[in-house]
Amino acid sequence: MADEVEIDQKVYDELIAQGKSERIARARAKAATVKAQKVAAGETIGPRAQSAEAPAAAPAAAAKAAAPAAAAGGGGGVATAERAGGGVRGAGGLTVEERQARVAAALAQRGNGASTRTGGGAALANQDHTHRLLAMVPPTGIQQIRGKQEDKVYTWPHLIASEFIAVLAWTAFVVIFSALVQAPLRELANPNLTPNPSKAPWYFLALQELLRYFHPMVAGVTIPTVGLLLGMALPYFDKNPSNKPENRKTAYVAFTFFLVLSAVLTIIGSFYRGPGFEFVWPWTDGLYFEL
Amino acid sequence: MSLLPAPDEVKKRVQDNVIWKSIFRPGSIYRKGYRDTSRDRALASMNNVLYHLHPVKVKRHGLKLTYTYCLGGSSFFLFILLTITGIFLMFFYRPTAGAGGQELAYLDMQNLRDTVTFGDLVRNMHRWSAHLMVFTTFLHMARVFYHGAYKAPREFNWVVGVILLVLTLLLSFTGYLLPWDQLAQWAVAVGTQMAGFTPVLGQQVQFVLLGGAEIGPETLLRWYVLHVLAFPFILTIFLAVHFWRIRKDGGISGPL
Structure with missing residues (x-):
């Protein structure tokens, strides 16, 4: 208001x-x-049963008739009896009288079909209430739908189509790149001739770079093992349930730190280390890097 | 009136054939009467062994290239490409080296380059895809981190992912030795020397890795079997778990 x-x-x-x-x-x-x-x-107010007095015609007689019927109905028929007694239009748009007339007509047409029921069809039709209250259903409904409705599309064709394009793009890229760039093949392996520098594959060069600063057991074993175990355990100690960047500043900073650190170490190990794994400037001393 | 039936008629007859219908399950886009309806779209992914790695429906935001950058899928595709090119290379490669015998491994590498049809191209594809796969797997991990996609209920799938990353590195590293050239020999020497510094078991670890005291023919055979059979087998199992858990954990994460 x-x-x-x-x-x-x-x-x-x-x-x-x-x-x-x-x-x-x-x-x-x-x-x-x-x-x-x-x-x-002059408006009517309050619940419908009380308003029975207002629309003058639907008389108190009906309400009175309803009461014994409800009692006769035994355990069940209280709530609807009261409502039916009001002579108010129900959900179907019919008054109680009209509905009763219909039910009676239908039963008559079916003959004694309904008489198998207790009390017989006629008796049933003459009752003032047509249904009984069996249970109260909570307003939220019996079925609870758990999952939220999400904005989804069919995998076929939406996702499959873009995956197909990605596959084509990758294939084209790899084929063209491989046709243009030759993979290295050096002379036959010779255990007596150590090339200088000897470098591990690029993804291990961060570790090889660490070898310059730490004892081999630390750089080659401890750091990668601890790193891996911590990496695996990450979801179990990051208890922050949010996936929003603004709620995860610490995690972002920490992860980015290690990411940048390993990238920098890899780049140094790859391009800035020459013979004897000594520091070189790639633009003056040349590249000592092979894939 | 021509003697040949019209293309539409041929298509109809083929699709009505009992063999055709036994191959393509109902809802397949290759079956007669595929219509672009919700029902057939759902059936198309449900009734296809490859597509049903995916759920029938996916979150719309996950389709955006700038959400996943297609990194996990690219890693998987590169793995498939590596498997195909690797099978090709296996026809022309024998993991035999030195020790008084012939240097067959290196000889086969030279033959692949010079005489085998498409040998050079396929070897290049295999090598570059291998480097790319390591790279895309790294990037995929970073992407997953920045989206917080490892959080409940996806914790375990992150662990599986780390295992997959390690397996990818192992696959790449074992493959690095196979050309049996100076690059391979000494890159592996550097890598395995570090394993020798494992506390307590250093000597044993190195011996198991090399199949001897130093890199030799046994190492080559050992790493070859690991590279073409053992690691791909283990990786495939973990991949299956990885994909299965994506679905079980509620599909792609997000939106942010």
Whole structure:
């Protein structure tokens, strides 16, 4: 309610006197004002069963008839009986009387088909209520849908098509590159002739570079082993559930540090190390790097 | 009226053939009556052994090239390319070296370069793809990290991924020795020397790796078997787990 509703001062004072909080008192006082306005305008208010008096025609007689029927219905038929008694239009758009007439007609047409039921078809048709309350269903529904609805597309053709393009692109790249660039093949292996420098494959050059600074057991065994184990354990000690970059600054900084460190070590080992694995400038001393 | 049936008629008859229908399961795009409906799209990926590595539906954001950069898939494709080119190379390569006998390994490398049809091209493809695969696998790992894609429930798949990275390095490194040239011999020498510094078991580790006290014919045979059989076998098993877990853990991660 956007525009202000006036407070029914009398109700407000009463509620305050009863010790209600100001917030509740104000809300109820406003509600009282609205109710008074509606009554003045001749609108009906409140639940339907209570409104039975208002639409004059649907008489109290019906309601009275409903009561014993409900009782006869045994355990079940309380709630609907009251509602049916009101003579109000139900969900189907029919009044109770109309619906009963239909049911009776249908049963008559079927002959004694329904009479197998307890009490017989006619008796059933004459009852004032047509259904019984068997259970209360929570308003959320019986089935809970767990997974969120996500924005998804069919794998075929959307994903498969782009994968196919990627495959074609990679194949073309590898074939053309291989046709143009020759893979190295040096002279026959000779254990008595050590080339200078002797370098490991590029992905181990960061470790070979570390060999310059640490004992071989540290650089060649301890660091890679610990690095691998820590890498594997990473998801178990990064307890931060967020995958948003702004929530993961520490993780980003730490990971980027190691990534850049290993990249720098690999580049130094690859291009800036010459004979004797000594430091060289690649643009003056040439490249000592082979794939 | 021509004697030959119209192409449409041929297509219809082929697709109506009982053999054709036994090969292509319902929903296959090669079967008669494939229509571009939700049902047939779903069936097309469900009823194809390759496509059903994927779920029937994928998150739309995952299709963006700038989310995955296609790195995991590229690594996998390069592995397939390496397998195909590797099988080709196996026809022309014998892992035999020195020790008084013939230097068959190196001889075969020279023959591959000079006499085998497409031998040079296929060897180049094998070598460059190998380097590329190591590189794309590294990048894939970095991409997964930056997207936080290793977080619950995907922790274990990250572990499998690290194992796959190690296996990729091992595959590349064992393959490095096979040409049996100076480059291979000494790169492997540098690598295996480090293993000798393993605490307590250093000597034993190095001996197992080399099949002897130093790099020799036994090393070549050993690394050849590891390279063409053992590591690809193990890698394939872990790949299967890796792909399976992607689906089980709810498909691609994100969106961010």
